[in-house]
Amino acid sequence: MALEVSGQIIAGKTGQILVREKAGGEIEIGDLLVAEEDGAYVILQAYELLYGSQVPQLVRELLAGMKLEGLGADLDFLEPQLRNYVIAQIKAVLRVSKDNELKIPKTLPRFFSTIRHVTEKDLRFLTKPDNPVYLGKVRSGSKVLDVDVFVNGKDMLTHHVLIPATTGRGKSNLVKVMLWSVLAQDGLGILVLDPHDEYYGRHGKGLKDHSNAKQNLLYYSTNPVPGTNTLVINVRSIMPSNFQGIVDFTDAQQDAISLYFNRFRDAWIENIVRGTDIGPAVAPRTIEVLKRKFDTVLGVYLDDDGNFQCRSGVFSDSAGMATTKEITKALEEGKIVIIDTSRLLDEAELLIGSIISSGIFHRYQRYKSDGTLEGKPVVSVVIEEAPRVLGADVLSARGDNIYSTIAREGRKFKVGLIAITQLVSLIPRAILANMNTKIILGNELSAERQAVMESAAQDLSSDDRTIASLDKGEAIVSSNFTRFAVPVQIPLFENYIEKSLQPKEKNKTVFVG
Amino acid sequence: MFKFAHLGDCHIGANRDPVLEKLELAAFRKAMDLCVQEKVDFVVIAGDLFHANLPDMYVANEAVKKMREVKDADIPIYVIYGSHDYSPNGTSIIDILDSTGLIKKIVKGEDIDGKLRLGVFTDPKTKAKLVGISGRKAGLEKNFFEILDREHLEKEQGFKIFAFHSAISELKPDFLAQMESIPVSLLPKGFDYYASGHVHRRNESGFPGHERIVFPGALFAGYSRDLEDSAKGEKRGVYVVSFDDKVEEVKFHEVSVCEFEYFEYDVSNKNSMQAKKDLLEKLGRIEAEDKIVVVKIRGELSGGKTSEISSSEIKGLLKENGALEAVINRFGLTSKEYVSIKAMGEDVPTIENRLLRENIGAVKVSIEELKGDKGAQLALDLLKILRQEQKLNEAKKDYVERVQKHAINTLGLEDEV
Numbered sequence: 001m002a003l004e005v006s007g008q009i010i011a012g013k014t015g016q017i018l019v020r021e022k023a024g025g026e027i028e029i030g031d032l033l034v035a036e037e038d039g040a041y042v043i044l045q046a047y048e049l050l051y052g053s054q055v056p057q058l059v060r061e062l063l064a065g066m067k068l069e070g071l072g073a074d075l076d077f078l079e080p081q082l083r084n085y086v087i088a089q090i091k092a093v094l095r096v097s098k099d100n101e102l103k104i105p106k107t108l109p110r111f112f113s114t115i116r117h118v119t120e121k122d123l124r125f126l127t128k129p130d131n132p133v134y135l136g137k138v139r140s141g142s143k144v145l146d147v148d149v150f151v152n153g154k155d156m157l158t159h160h161v162l163i164p165a166t167t168g169r170g171k172s173n174l175v176k177v178m179l180w181s182v183l184a185q186d187g188l189g190i191l192v193l194d195p196h197d198e199y200y201g202r203h204g205k206g207l208k209d210h211s212n213a214k215q216n217l218l219y220y221s222t223n224p225v226p227g228t229n230t231l232v233i234n235v236r237s238i239m240p241s242n243f244q245g246i247v248d249f250t251d252a253q254q255d256a257i258s259l260y261f262n263r264f265r266d267a268w269i270e271n272i273v274r275g276t277d278i279g280p281a282v283a284p285r286t287i288e289v290l291k292r293k294f295d296t297v298l299g300v301y302l303d304d305d306g307n308f309q310c311r312s313g314v315f316s317d318s319a320g321m322a323t324t325k326e327i328t329k330a331l332e333e334g335k336i337v338i339i340d341t342s343r344l345l346d347e348a349e350l351l352i353g354s355i356i357s358s359g360i361f362h363r364y365q366r367y368k369s370d371g372t373l374e375g376k377p378v379v380s381v382v383i384e385e386a387p388r389v390l391g392a393d394v395l396s397a398r399g400d401n402i403y404s405t406i407a408r409e410g411r412k413f414k415v416g417l418i419a420i421t422q423l424v425s426l427i428p429r430a431i432l433a434n435m436n437t438k439i440i441l442g443n444e445l446s447a448e449r450q451a452v453m454e455s456a457a458q459d460l461s462s463d464d465r466t467i468a469s470l471d472k473g474e475a476i477v478s479s480n481f482t483r484f485a486v487p488v489q490i491p492l493f494e495n496y497i498e499k500s501l502q503p504k505e506k507n508k509t510v511f512v513g
Numbered sequence: 514m515f516k517f518a519h520l521g522d523c524h525i526g527a528n529r530d531p532v533l534e535k536l537e538l539a540a541f542r543k544a545m546d547l548c549v550q551e552k553v554d555f556v557v558i559a560g561d562l563f564h565a566n567l568p569d570m571y572v573a574n575e576a577v578k579k580m581r582e583v584k585d586a587d588i589p590i591y592v593i594y595g596s597h598d599y600s601p602n603g604t605s606i607i608d609i610l611d612s613t614g615l616i617k618k619i620v621k622g623e624d625i626d627g628k629l630r631l632g633v634f635t636d637p638k639t640k641a642k643l644v645g646i647s648g649r650k651a652g653l654e655k656n657f658f659e660i661l662d663r664e665h666l667e668k669e670q671g672f673k674i675f676a677f678h679s680a681i682s683e684l685k686p687d688f689l690a691q692m693e694s695i696p697v698s699l700l701p702k703g704f705d706y707y708a709s710g711h712v713h714r715r716n717e718s719g720f721p722g723h724e725r726i727v728f729p730g731a732l733f734a735g736y737s738r739d740l741e742d743s744a745k746g747e748k749r750g751v752y753v754v755s756f757d758d759k760v761e762e763v764k765f766h767e768v769s770v771c772e773f774e775y776f777e778y779d780v781s782n783k784n785s786m787q788a789k790k791d792l793l794e795k796l797g798r799i800e801a802e803d804k805i806v807v808v809k810i811r812g813e814l815s816g817g818k819t820s821e822i823s824s825s826e827i828k829g830l831l832k833e834n835g836a837l838e839a840v841i842n843r844f845g846l847t848s849k850e851y852v853s854i855k856a857m858g859e860d861v862p863t864i865e866n867r868l869l870r871e872n873i874g875a876v877k878v879s880i881e882e883l884k885g886d887k888g889a890q891l892a893l894d895l896l897k898i899l900r901q902e903q904k905l906n907e908a909k910k911d912y913v914e915r916v917q918k919h920a921i922n923t924l925g926l927e928d929e930v
Binding site for chain 2: 224228321512513
């Protein structure tokens with residue numbers, strides 16, 4: 001059965017093909033269209049719509065005036081569908097040969113060829129890869145096709161992911177959908193720094209509801225729910241390098257930290273807080289300032305009796321000795337670790353991320369040097385409001401931090417970032433260029449759209465309007481691991497997981513004690 | 514004001530060496546004497562009173578004689594199983610002593626609508642309420658914690674003690690990072706005192722809702738690592754807790770039965786002969802008289818075999834110099850010429866985990882699932898299943914079928930069988 005024609009190519013050039021829309025052809029911005037070529041076909045995408053008319057402008061103006069002024073209510077164009085129409089500007093995004101070979105189009109589709117809307121069959125090359133991470137269903141304009149979009153998680157995560165969008169466009173819903181599919185498999189370890197406590201599902205559905213959650217999900221919170229872990233990190237787990245690029249220290253303070261660390265190793269913080277004298281190399285004033293900084297960031301201080309105390313519930317001198325090791329181990333076993341940082345200040349959140357990310361990054365560096373990295377799972381770090389650590393201003397003021405190091409070098413060691421941000425323009429181009437998958441959600445800020453388009457894996461230079469018109473849950477996936485920038489509809493997490501939820505069996509327990 | 518004593522991990526019967534066995538019993542006697550001297554109202558032993566569920570009868574008898582004295586002083590002893598003296602069918606020495614009335618096991622529970630409801634024991638004199646969950650092998654008690662009816666326990670009024678024998682994830686030492694543990698959130702909230710056992714290092718800590726979690730550590734030594742810790746300064750002993758309707762004071766009382774000496778030696782850049790000569794010379798100069806000397810030898814020999822640094826020779830020298838006993842830790846010793854499989858760790862699961870992950874590469878198989886971390890994890894999962902114990906009232910045939918079924922599922926062979 002012949003598929004319905006939606007329009008016909010009438011003019012244009014590479015990247016700007018003009019199509020006259022058939023009356024009722026329903027071409028939308030973002031629509032995927034197909035031009036057939038003797039068994040092969042080209043997939044095209046509409047990015048701009050404008051009116052076309054055979055009737056001169058003056059005549060149209062006159063006709064409108066007569067209707068508006070009540071002089072000819074019954075007046076109309078003769079054969080209006082022939083004389084007035086919509087011109088769609090489209091671009092070719094992929095050529096599929098007879099033997100299903102995929103190529104970036106280097107020639108124009110045949111002149112005057114008809115086009116039609118894409119069908120599921122046209123997209124059969126979108127198969128489920130190994131280590132699949134689910135992103136949603138293919139979307140053509142606002143129509144959703146029954147074609148699932150997966151990306152190979154190992155490829156995608158080591159090459160970093162950027163999720164740019166303004167508030168309310170469905171960033172966290174997307175990440176939850178992605179992580180749900182990660183939970184179903186081995187080989188992908190994800191550290192999620194969760195400043196809004198929205199991934200685990202404390203108050204509703206969340207990753208905790210996955211059937212593999214018991215084995216593959218760890219949740220740390222300062223306010224844990226039964227069965228989950230208290231977020232508590234021993235101050236002895238903190239190395240001076242963990243503060244790098246996160247907390248500002250003067251040169252004198254840095255020198256003092258180095259001296260204390262060299263002298264006291266893992267008890268360096270405790271000794272600074274105690275003000276242990278290590279000679280004239282460190283001025284008393286420097287120590288006083290460091291004490292105040294540690295009090296602010298870590299909540300550690302000396303009480304009136306001279307005992308070392310931790311005010312914060314997160315950093316402790318008596319608990320949390322194994323926390324970072326347990327988290328690192330879980331990530332190395334391909335598990336998802338969510339750290340609820342919703343009750344922490346920015347610096348504390350980033351510091352905790354730094355401690356864990358540094359740990360895993362340096363372990364993976366060692367694995368690479370001793371030749372055992374191959375067998376290790378990919379590890380990715382989800383960081384919200386990424387410019388806090390990847391922003392150009394932050395990097396120039398404080399220097400590199402572990403997150404920027406991962407963004408630049410992590411690929412070699414199978415460690416990646418999933419950076420979420422509203423403000424892409426703050427991140428240096430060199431880092432954006434390293435983020436080889438961008439899952440672009442709606443963004444009304446022109447400068448932000450521009451920054452995304454300029455660094456995308458595919459040419460999105462004509463997609464400004466398409467991105468601006470993305471509705472909640474709609475996204476464009478531009479990746480080195482997709483053959484074209486795929487428009488997707490991300491399912492609502494609650495709907496997506498519904499079919500996977502199974503009632504829990506209640507077994508009678510025989511208690512032995 | 515009332516008082517109770519809290520101790521755990523006595524591991525009576527752990528040490529086969531006559532000297533260490535004597536010290537182990539001496540530590541227990543001293544701890545029991547302390548309880549009497551302090552006039553405590555009761556004693557809580559948070560698991561692993563004995564090193565095995567059917568210990569050597571000589572040491573068991575010695576321990577029983579001492580506990581009899583405590584009992585005769587009208588001080589009840591409340592206990593739970595530990596991971597070592599646990600018995601799945603109630604046939605441990607703990608049960609025998611419980612039946613005689615010498616001690617009281619404070620673990621009782623039933624399944625109510627899929628939740629484990631624990632029974633509350635009330636000490637007749639102080640009216641303190643005690644609830645316990647026993648330890649099991651390989652951290653299997655975690656399953657019980659997961660279905661624990663916490664709310665029911667939290668509603669219980671009065672002065673409450675929760676006794677358990679499990680590592681707490683947030684409190685375990687970093688070298689036990691791989692040990693099975695439970696998060697503190699699985700403990701019922703609002704108890705006045707959490708009397709813990711299992712981890713052999715002392716720790717007093719607290720979290721909102723779980724204000725006082727106390728691990729007394731090992732009383733003497735269940736493992737040679739405990740002796741090493743003692744030699745490095747870890748104090749061994751008993752907590753005495755004063756209370757009325759709430760805890761007034763928590764005081765640690767050291768129980769010391771001998772002195773220790775710790776000596777660490779790095780063999781790096783020396784061959785076995787040079788290292789041995791140097792080590793023996795240095796050991797000859799230490800004060801060993803009437804001490805347990807712990808020698809830790811680590812590093813990579815530039816040549817020769819690790820076995821050429823002989824433990825027996827070192828022990829001989831130290832004993833000649835008056836040492837009560839010498840404990841030699843050579844786990845960190847390797848040689849460029851000779852590689853052996855090392856096993857370091859606190860407990861069997863830790864050692865298994867480490868050995869499987871370190872050595873799985875030596876097993877040549879073509880199936881992807883059997884290689885690397887995946888293969889090691891599969892082996893660990895399989896071991897866990899094979900360790901499942903027969904349930905009460907479960908027929909042997911059903912038990913075998915259950916284990917077989919779980920093992921087949923774990924191996925992913927459901928369709929093949």
